Amino acid sequence: MSDPYMPLSSVRSGMGFEAAKGVHGLTVQIVNVYFVQNPSQPHEFVLIDAGMPKSAGMIIKEAKQRFGDNCTCKAIILTHGHFDHIGAIEEILEQWKVPVYVHEKELPYVTGQEDYPPARPDSKSGLVAKLSPLFPRHSINISSHVHTLPEDGSVPFLEEWEWLFTPGHTPGHVSLFRESGRVLLAGDAVITVEQESLADVVIQKQELHGPPAYFTMDTALTSESIQRIAKLEPEALLTGHGIPMTGRNYSKDLSALAERLSAIT
Numbered sequence: 001m002s003d004p005y006m007p008l009s010s011v012r013s014g015m016g017f018e019a020a021k022g023v024h025g026l027t028v029q030i031v032n033v034y035f036v037q038n039p040s041q042p043h044e045f046v047l048i049d050a051g052m053p054k055s056a057g058m059i060i061k062e063a064k065q066r067f068g069d070n071c072t073c074k075a076i077i078l079t080h081g082h083f084d085h086i087g088a089i090e091e092i093l094e095q096w097k098v099p100v101y102v103h104e105k106e107l108p109y110v111t112g113q114e115d116y117p118p119a120r121p122d123s124k125s126g127l128v129a130k131l132s133p134l135f136p137r138h139s140i141n142i143s144s145h146v147h148t149l150p151e152d153g154s155v156p157f158l159e160e161w162e163w164l165f166t167p168g169h170t171p172g173h174v175s176l177f178r179e180s181g182r183v184l185l186a187g188d189a190v191i192t193v194e195q196e197s198l199a200d201v202v203i204q205k206q207e208l209h210g211p212p213a214y215f216t217m218d219t220a221l222t223s224e225s226i227q228r229i230a231k232l233e234p235e236a237l238l239t240g241h242g243i244p245m246t247g248r249n250y251s252k253d254l255s256a257l258a259e260r261l262s263a264i265t
């Protein structure tokens with residue numbers, strides 16, 4: 001059974017946007033999904049994350065508008081299994097029979113074996129943090145579709161991309177990186193809005209932050225992952241939450257964020 005529609009939203013919900021060359025974004029209420037186009041087959045794409053509950057129609061419509069009615073989704077890659085990144089996946093898989101890839105440490109949360117731990121509403125101030133115990137945290141079971149990401153760091157169907165292990169927010173969180181354009185698909189490893197604040201989420205105020213604190217399992221590990229991302233010297237941060245930041249080298253900002261987070265652990 002899929003989760004019910006959640007009324008939490010933002011002014012950008014339903015907006016599609018060109019996030020980077022060959023990468024199309026869509027804001028679904030309070031979270032972003034990304035479509036990465038196959039450069040040699042323009043009707044083919046890989047979907048990164050799967051939005052909020054009840055958003056399958058919105059995601060599929062966006063894909064058709066962007067890539068054509070006969071477009072083909074080749075695979076879905078999940079940065080992690082939180083409810084706002086897998087919300088529509090069961091309904092999407094009813095229409096697109098495609099493989100889903102996750103890190104092996106995230107497998108228990110998408111194969112019905114383990115639930116995420118309870119939210120921590122007092123981890124940081126803010127109304128979304130206070131509401132977080134209401135968010136679903138149970139495991140889904142998409143065992144018949146799910147595969148682990150290749151150990152060599154390659155990304156299925158996306159030749160130019162590599163995946164990077166960025167644990168902390170969850171045990172098997174991954175980010176994706178493309179050298180060309182130095183583009184990072186960050187999931188929740190770093191985000192560009194203060195996700196704990198309802199006002200900031202609604203207007204999508206752009207600011208670099210660590211992952212949503214109420215759902216982050218290990219802040220020290222999160223900080224290490226952000227340092228690893230900083231070393232890539234990304235010039236486009238396409239995040240799970242918030243408006244992407246593009247146009248310059250974000251290495252120093254990321255290092256400073258990692259240091260701030262490690263100071264509070």
Ligand SMILES: [Zn+2]
Nearest residue numbers: 082169188215
């Ligand atoms: Zn998350």
